[in-house]
Amino acid sequence: MDRLVAHRPQQRHGRPVVTGRRGTSPSDLLETFWGMSGAAVTSLGGGMNSETWLVEHEGSTYVAKAVSRAAAADLATGGEVATTLARSGFVTGHPVPTRDGRMILTDPPLALLRHVPGRELDGEADEEQEWIASTLAGVHAASDPAPGPSPAAFATDWLDPRMPGVTAHPWLVAAIEAVRAETDALTVTWATLHTDPAPEAFLHDDRSGVTGLVDWAGARRGPVLYDVASAVMYLGGREHASRFLRTYLASGPLRAEEMRHLDAFSRFREAVQGVYFAGRLASDDRTGGVDRADNEKGLTDARRRLAALGVAT
Known part of the structure; x- marks a missing residue:
């Protein structure tokens, strides 16, 4: 399975500074x-x-x-x-x-x-995928899901060919144009999104049976399919995420007809991933304990997965 490093695609800034000076530690x-x-x-x-x-x-x-x-x-x-x-x-x-x-x-x-007490999940076991899906579906269902505006209004700060480093990769510019053309005209359900539901953001307390979801710094309202596509990406793709998808469909706010657009939003999500790592490479951002090779791998992996999803790269 293709494991990924969780990130917030909209945060492309240097390491936070909380110094040791008196009064600021x-x-x-x-x-x-x-x-x-x-x-x-x-x-x-x-x-x-x-x-x-x-x-x-x-x-x-x-x-x-x-x-x-x-x-x-x-x-x-x-x-x-x-x-x-x-x-x-x-x-x-x-x-x-x-x-x-x-x-x-x-x-x-x-x-x-x-x-939040509990252990980080990795999504390898079917049971863990069920916990992840049920928690994420519950969040979406509880945050007034309803038909939203055009997806063109979503992630304008994440998916833009003018973002730093993008034009250095013509295939990424073309991918952005392709996924925007595919998704902008769709009518889909919007709700409050986590935007980065990697398995490790879910903490399961074995004593209480409760699964928490943390790290909300990227939260915003948007197409529910973006969160679903993000979870599927982190779980290694549709085949490996099959239990997650079945559980989400059974308990979430999306009907099977709308879930047919999942591949389109998976392409959208991978393009966001590409923009994120292109920006990190352009600024030589190594925060999070990664080096330039890790950022290059992140961009290469996004390109490879886009190709696997049918986008010419």
Whole structure:
């Protein structure tokens, strides 16, 4: 199976800066803005677009997450989505407001998130695919699914041939044009999307049987098929994701007729993947513990999968 590195395609910025200067370290910020004096703070390392710490304070556990200033608005929007879904009963790792009621701290950008117990899934077992599908379908069903505007209005900041590095790859420019031509005229269901539902974003608590979904910094409203296509991509394609697809169709808001457009949105998703890695290569972005070869592989893999889905590359 083709395993992928999870990422937020819209965040193409450098590693977040939370320095060790007095007053700006995670411990100092937690004390100043959340009143957590004496909290135990342990680094969890950096992801593709963020840095995180485990926070323990007075018997409770949290996760602090820092992003770049350019990504602060996405972090705040994701926090609002996670909070709304948590009120509906979903486990989302939603943010704890600062003492003055802000969803996140903006200077520097930092969120304090509820810790979600459980183990990261990998989607290899049928049972795990069922948990992933049921959780994602529940989120979509709970967020007012309805026919939306043209998909042309979606991801205009992600899928644009003018994005950095794209014109260096003529095949990618052509792919963007092809997937836009294929999807822009479709009438499909829109709902609140996670946008990056990789298996590791799903945490399953074996004791309670509850599966949480975390990492909401890319959340926005859009075509539900984009989330479904993203999940299928991360699971290794339609054949390997068969249990996920059956479970999602049985419990989600999409009818079988609309699911016929899944391949079109899989091509759309792979084009987004290509733009993301083209941008990382153009800026030599190595955040997330990857090197240039990893970014080159990400772009090559997106091209290969687009070709497998019928796009001339």
